[in-house]
Amino acid sequence: MNQDAPARQPLPDDVQPRPDQLATGGTPDSDTGSAPVHSFTPRFHHSTPSIPDHELLRCIGGGSYGEVWLARNVLGDYRAVKVIYRDRFEHDRPYDREFEGIQKFEPISRLHESQVDILHVGRNDGAGYFYYVMELADDAAESPKSETRNPKEAPSTNDKKPSSNETLRASEFGIPSTFGIRNSDLYIPHTLKLDLYRRGRLSADECIRIGLALTTALEHLHGHGLVHRDVKPSNIIFVGGVPKLADIGLVASMDATMSFVGTSGFLPPEGPGTPQADIYSLGKVLYEMSMGRDRQEFPKLPANLAEFDDPPCLLELNAVILKACHRDPRQRYQSSQAMAADLAVLQSGKSVRRQRSMKRRLVLGTKVLLLALTALGLVVIGGYLLRGSRHSLASQHKRVENPEVASLCKLGRFHYCTISEEGYAKAMECFNKALEIDPNSVEAYASIADLCNVASPSRFLTPKEAEAKLRWARDKLLAIDSRLAEGHAVQGCISHVYDWNPYAAEKECRLALELNPELLKAHVWYGRYLLVSGKFDEARQEFKKAQQLDPTRYGLAVYIGLPSFFSHDYDGAIELFKKAIEVVPSLDWAYQMIGRANEEKGDYSAAIEAFQKAELVQNGKPEVVSQKYDELRAAYEKSGQDGYWRKSLEIELAAQSDWPWLHALDIAAIYARLDDKEEAFAWLNKAFLEKSYYHLWLNVDPRWDNIRSDPRFVAMLKRMGLDIAAGRRARLLVEAP
Structure with a gap:
């Protein structure tokens, strides 16, 4: 017992604490x-x-x-x-x-x-x-x-002799x-x-x-x-x-x-x-x-x-x-x-009492200053406001886009919303042409950052390539104007997905929204931060705000369904994903999430149907897609849930050579379903070689529930800033003067 503290005296038996306490x-x-x-x-x-x-x-x-x-x-x-x-x-x-x-x-x-x-x-x-x-x-x-x-007690997986x-x-x-x-x-x-x-x-x-x-x-x-x-x-x-x-x-x-x-x-x-x-x-x-x-x-x-x-x-x-x-x-x-x-x-080693004292003095000083400013009169204040207004107008003028540049950026966004490698390539070509015309085009740099989020991971843009382009676009934006909302929104995305610093991500996204409340990508990226932080209602509101700004934006209708999915309301999520398909019939991501929701419900037949539709709208070859999912149906009908997951594993292992950074996560998740923890963590470590937004889903995605309490999984969340200790360190870094 600590010698500094007084000993606690035992009480009578009738008030002894219960063991459940x-x-x-x-x-x-x-x-x-x-x-x-x-x-x-x-x-x-x-x-x-x-x-x-x-x-x-x-x-x-x-x-x-x-x-x-x-x-x-x-x-x-x-x-x-x-x-x-x-x-x-x-x-x-x-x-x-x-x-x-x-x-x-x-x-x-x-x-x-x-x-x-x-x-x-x-x-x-x-x-x-x-x-x-x-x-x-x-x-x-x-x-x-x-x-x-106890000699009758069977050994268990937890029972390792230290x-x-x-x-x-x-x-x-x-x-x-x-x-x-x-x-x-x-x-x-x-x-x-x-x-x-x-x-x-x-x-x-x-x-x-x-x-x-x-x-x-x-x-x-x-x-x-x-x-x-x-x-x-x-x-x-x-x-x-x-x-x-x-x-x-x-x-x-x-x-x-x-x-x-x-x-x-x-x-x-x-x-x-x-x-x-x-x-x-x-x-x-x-x-x-x-x-x-x-x-x-x-x-x-x-x-x-x-x-x-x-x-x-x-x-x-x-x-x-x-x-x-x-x-x-x-x-x-x-x-x-x-x-x-x-x-x-x-x-951090600082004094709360000293900070409170300084705050009290600051409040008092502010009151005195306000009285002094009032005495100086409205002329001085008016002059200050006039200078601020001129500065604001100058900033707005600097951001007026060349009509040809604006047209190229609009065409580029149309191309990347086709969600195809050809579309991504055409989009990047449009944005590069826009920058040739105007090397300080905010819209072109912001659109490239947007493309990096939509197109990665894919054959066109690996996670590492996307990270490099995002950092380049951020540097360009903030060099144009350190108070650009677009620059801070991109920094928020980088902090979250690549730096694994959630507190910095939140700070940057909120700053971007303060600078421009109508910046669609800031609402989307802030919503994504809220989503993987488990703040589902707040995330849904951010996605809805973004949808009000652009109802046709690719994927927004799916984002609105994700809070329901991650809070285990699978039927509600499926209805929202179906609404997304009504807006964009070729939305493969919506079909994929319907498949995921049906997997969690245990309705594997419906899951197979949804995944098959997702591949077909991605322009997959009908005969190849049909054969793959017919084999998956046969495995499920023969061996039930175990057969479904083992056949899914076989399919993913065969495909992983194409997109290793994406398939590694899916393979790890299937091994977790099959309760093969060693293989699950081996593939998770492979997935960590390249970062993407989907890594952050580990914090809320139900398919990891089977290994969520494993110390190795906790350690992975810590590496991504998704645990208390890492998050606290990140917060101190963000708030440091």
Whole structure:
């Protein structure tokens, strides 16, 4: 235990914490600082639930409404299963509301690294319960000996004996975690509550890192219209060393009518159920973590704070905690993002208190300056505005395109919308001719950038070639005018697709839209950023804005359907893709996405039909296309789903020599479907040799769900800036002066 912190005193047995408060799926009872319990007897008199494809090994927790079980699936992987019983509720409505909360959370749970992954949701109305399968917290057992293994326990894929010098893996959060369970009888879930019991308090650096992870998790939850309602140490688990918000049973919509739930001491004065209430609770968690005191003692500081090893940093962190836990909601952080920004300031070694002081002085100075400007009179202000107006007119004049140049650019866009290699070549020829006439043509450079996005990847333009042309077009645009919206939009695309820096991408795209709200490509590229970030509703709105600017633009109608597809609303997505085909009958991408949606639904016959149509509208040879898909149908009819995927793999392997950068992703996805993880990752690594926008789909595409929890997959997302740590570093780079 940390010697800097006061020891937490055990409480009487009747208020000992339940083990489910140390694992995924706790419930809103007391959250004490007493010793953890290593075993648990179910409090309900129910027979062992039947969970498809899972063996329930033992009950590891329970609460007011259900139980949490340690389970092993048919592949040998350990999981946590929470079972909620109807007979623990007086009425149907609260029970149904719990189920509705899980339904809303499940699609987004896997889109953020610090949300606990919900892997499956099921319901057994006959037996009177529903359940959900979750990823399991790391094993926090203190080096159990191999000889204590239950001899009846079968080995699993998770059960790898570590070498003597690799018993624990250190996460980048500075907290050791094990990835496998050595003995299911001795398994202890790794929670923040357990860390605080063992260590008393965490260092300021650890608190900041964990706080950043959890604020972004809350930001993600709130961005989807949901609130947590019970943030506390026992509901924060570690998976692969990464802190995650657990006990999602209390997650609900912001506008839902809810009872007063939560845990005393973590609840704000106004009660739970709002984003700011969650922020208040997280502030109390940071207080316990950093100060080693109970949240009921807030805001008292430890009497021996000066003896701690990091007093200055703790005082800075305390400034964040005080703002998060202000009694007046109006004085709190107005969003989790704002709280994360202050924590990022601390992580960079800067002072939040100094910044706030400077801000106060700046506000006061601004008021004085405004009074002085008023005294100077409208003449001075008018002259300033006149100069600004002249500058604006000069900028507009500089961007007036030569009529011949404008005509060539329009013709070029027509050619590349044919989606053919011949069309791409003709389009590039038009744009090059436009630049011969006017080497400073904004429209020509912007059109080349647009072509790079439409035509890559293809035989005409590989991803590396597209990246080089995009960077060249960006440099030309910003050299013409550093405030050109087109230049910043292209930079946003580059930051996202090739630099894998999502925060820089968001910053550049939003700047482009501020400079020119009617720039179609800025709406499209910003929408793509929002889409792979899991912000589906916002992405859909951006795509719709772009469509209003140009209803005939290639692919926009398909983009509008993608948020539905990635949120697992496959029927809704198919209807939108069909509408896209009504606008452009030769839209092969729409047929491809209809095929993808039918695959996810399990309707492989419909998927085959859609893929066949996609190739035909691409001018594929009818006899060749017909033979290929007749063979795929035969494989499916003979061997079902397995036959479908194995034949698809054969087709993709035969075609990959043409477009290796595109087929490598598809081949990896099929291997993932077939549960051949080693081949899946081998092909994913090949795909990473050349970047394209489709790589970013890994973050939200359902075809990767089978390997999403694998540490190698998490590492890949990190490389693309799609995890918390990489994203946080990118944000600091963008915001650095």
